[in-house]
Amino acid sequence: MARTRGLLDAVRTAASGAFVTDTAPLIFRIERRAHSPLVRACDPLFDAVEQGDLSCVVGAVSVAEAFVMPLRSGPQALVAVDSFLRQPAVAVGNVTEPIARVGAELLAGGVIGRLADALVAATAYDLGLPLVTADRRLARCGVVETLLVQDFA
């Protein structure tokens, strides 16, 4: 069923114009070379973000992860990541205390098996937005509505 409609339609059905992205879909968008079917699956979503038709929240954990390799690479790579984050329809979701507490609960309860994933999911939970991810385990967590990129590739 998922393949008959795109990720963009799925996000629009799930929420009123916004979503939280996990780190991998963000990397697909800005790196573009690896996992080309997944890059193509994400493109309509991020095209809509670039056009300002849809809002995208990037959790602070994903910001940190996305900057690791560009920091090792140099200023041009940093600027390229920054350009994504500074789009008008992109916002960074800070790890507030309520999000940290929800993340801790998810990890402590064994609902999500890693702290980074738990904080990403907690960000989506706190904002009441769907989470777009490429991690099958995170997609099964059942805490928030998740959209697995592979289902749309």
Add this chain to the structure above:
Amino acid sequence: MASWRDKVKAAAHTAPTRVSRNGQVVLPARARRAVGIEPGDLVVSVPVGPGALLVEKVGGPPGRSLKEFYESEDNPLRGLWGPDPLAWLEELRGPWREPADS
């Protein structure tokens, strides 16, 4: 990590640029290239302290979308996460602990 002030000090050998009467300055080509600012880009000037102004790129040249930039050969992020960014991310986040491990 080096602060912007350290980077400015490290680049102290760069020849100074005089501010014109109407406030215009020329951004040295080497500095522009180092941070990916190209002719036609949109920049803003942010005061950061006495005598210090941060010039920050806020948009590319008209007619070229961000997606087109990422698809171009100019994109410095191409291949940066290796052949499998998912594997890179998996390694960064570490093992997934099942409830029994908690």
